[in-house]
Every structure is written in C-alpha cells, then in structure tokens.
C-alpha cells in the first residue's frame with residue numbers, strides 16, 4: 102500500500118510512513134469509527150431521553166392543565182408524551 106499523505110510505498114505492517122513520518126492507517130479505520138460512535142451515542146441518548154420523557158411530560162402536562170396560562174403548552178406536552186408512550190409500548194410489545 103501507499104502512504105496517503107506523501108504517496109511513498111509503505112509496508113503493510115508498518116505503523117509510521119518512512120517517507121514523511123505520519124501514521125499509516127487503513128482508509129476509514131480512523132475517520133469511520135468516531136462517526137459511527139457519535140451517531141450510536143446520539144441515538145442512545147435520544148432513546149433514553151424519549152423513554153424518560155413520557156412520565157415527566159404527563160406529570161407536568163396534567164399539572165399545567167389546571168392553569169390558564171400554561172394550558173396550551175400543557176396540552177402539547179401531553180400529546181407528545183402520549184405519542185412517545187405509545188411508541189415505546191409498541192416497541193416493547195414488538196408491534
């Protein structure tokens with residue numbers, strides 16, 4: 102294979118290029134992994150957040166319904182929480 106920085110031929114097992122001294126790595130092995138790690142982490146964070154959102158949203162939403170000032174926000178919160186709860190029930194039941 103060839104160094105992707107200077108183009109000099111380097112041995113398969115070498116870690117550093119003998120021409121320019123930069124690390125030799127397979128294309129995608131370094132740049133690919135963090136991207137996958139990021140999206141998986143974000144997805145996990147979103148899943149955990151959406152799992153804990155419904156109980157919180159229902160609690161705050163029902164509380165907010167009793168006040169005229171927060172009534173609209175509370176109903177939106179209740180709708181989103183209910184949809185998320187249904188989404189999780191559907192996943193847990195395997196639908």
Ligand SMILES: [Zn+2]
Pocket residue numbers: 104105106107108109118119120121122123
């Ligand atoms: Zn090089």
